[in-house]
Amino acid sequence: MLEDKNQKRTSLSDLGEFGLIEHLTKHFAVNQSSTLKSIGDDAAVLDFGNKKAVVSTDLLIEGVHFDLSYMPLKHLGYKAVVANVSDICAMNATPTQITVSIAVSNRFPLEALEELFEGITLASKLYNVDVIGGDTTSSQKGLIISITAIGEANLEDITYRNGANANDLLVVTGDVGAAYMGLQVLEREKQVFQVNPNNQPDLENYTYLIERQLKPEARKDIKELLEKLEVKPTSMIDISDGLSSEILHLCKQSGVGCNLYEEKIPVDPQLIDVCEEFNIDITTIALSGGEDYELLFTIKMEDFDKIKANPNLTVIGHMTEEKEGMHLITRATTKIPLKARGWNALQNEA
Amino acid sequence: MLEDKNQKRTSLSDLGEFGLIEHLTKHFAVNQSSTLKSIGDDAAVLDFGNKKAVVSTDLLIEGVHFDLSYMPLKHLGYKAVVANVSDICAMNATPTQITVSIAVSNRFPLEALEELFEGITLASKLYNVDVIGGDTTSSQKGLIISITAIGEANLEDITYRNGANANDLLVVTGDVGAAYMGLQVLEREKQVFQVNPNNQPDLENYTYLIERQLKPEARKDIKELLEKLEVKPTSMIDISDGLSSEILHLCKQSGVGCNLYEEKIPVDPQLIDVCEEFNIDITTIALSGGEDYELLFTIKMEDFDKIKANPNLTVIGHMTEEKEGMHLITRATTKIPLKARGWNALQNEA
Structure with missing residues (x-):
């Protein structure tokens, strides 16, 4: 007998909109004391x-x-939550609630949406954010996800993009560039698969890069870490478009220049190997690859001693007077203008 | 010389994402004292x-x-804001901020987005809500709009869907059904236009219905009105899907039944004329037509005297014990079960 591959496909139209919302949202628990009313009314409170x-x-x-x-849909749901939680973390605030709206074409069976919501549920548990509302509707083409994240903070802790001053140190968490190269590996495998669908990909040498692309994490830990180190960041942003692009945002909004040191940019050893294999310049990837969801921030120079020993934090440069401009100091100590090239721009060139 | 109809089309790719966001959002003023930080950082505060x-x-x-x-795009922007403001009003709360995310395919020139944002700006001024954030991106097909609205209220004023009790009176604001018939008129004109593009539509007899469809208003005035009348609603919802569907939501969530009186349902005289012209039963339209954005709520019976003289409010029925079920009492005093048929269901039947 032939296997019925479609045995678990439930049509969305069988459920109806309200049935679908109830089915997908029934596992969302309320954990935040600030959530007075969650899903089920015209608005959350x-x-x-x-x-x-x-x-x-x-x-x-x-x-x-x-x-x-x-x-995979589960990873997509997870990553969509992470990207929004990361924006709240980039305000030096604590994420507390999200709303999730989904539009899907009728080619998606219920099981596909369940997978998506499994990822959303997993991330919302890990980051301790309540899913408090949303909207589920049909699209004419493909899947559309809209997420709004809400967080809380004391006013004095909230950190904007515009608070950096000349001589502040520029600090980045974790390492950068890996998520973008993970995407390159996956795209290459997709092309191989299209030529030979029986080919089994061997991705062992790329696990870190692929995980950074498919299951990135938001740095919710950094707010707590900085509090423990007694360091108050002066400006902050998360790295979604690419390191150079985010540095330029901080500089422009704060009215300062900067010197970024190529040799200081933290990269994973696996990224070095794979850039060599792909014959791509690693600094280009580190500067322009996006979706790392690391945090980029500035601190006062006198706080250097408090952070220097921490493995999560790397000083990659310092801010200057605005008139000095924004520069990359290369390994060969050449000073070249820093350009804003997000990962989208990079893709257009490829 | 031939007129250049495309002289005002600016390609979105010329601007880039950040340029586009800046261009579209520069006119959003901050008017709410609760808006500490608006557009321009990772999150609003x-x-x-x-x-x-x-x-x-x-x-x-x-x-x-x-x-x-x-x-028209300007109306669409206006209506999208109204629909969300209406949800906040349906909590008996005051709308204060919105976020607006837009995805468009590259067939939209900048001028189209400007029109859309003109409508968004107009509504945000009229309803006094600050536009505090959003996202602008490209879509593979068509226009996608995601809006999140935020409001404020004292805890004791917030009104949920689940607070109705047996014997409470069921009250609706304004009149219902007109927005749906406005859509029918516009769809008929579209078909006429497709047959004969030179035909000039005469819409004089349909102005109210079309305005209800293209430029609906949210009942932000009702919270204030009820406060002035010293009436505290026990449950509340807005009419986006259709009167019968919303009544059933209140009943189910409150654990009550209801009797709705056909003769009491408020309809505009123009709706009566046009239903006759289209040969459609007016009560079907009043019950199932959506997008009216009126408010539906329940009050204690002893509050009847406080509201009975008000032209904005109509008592259309009363809640009963749950076991009595949900019924429509027709003009011929027949009692028939009330069915949930939103306007989408209606369209599928047409």
């Missing part, structure tokens, strides 16, 4: 008491922001 | 002090929720 609320939103479109041929 | 925050979100897809062949 939040109580921030003396804290301030922080709000961020993102719209993700199939074929533009993700490719389902190598991005 | 809000201060609700002793008030509670209320959050709602909506995702609108071209071809599913709107048809650009008869919905």
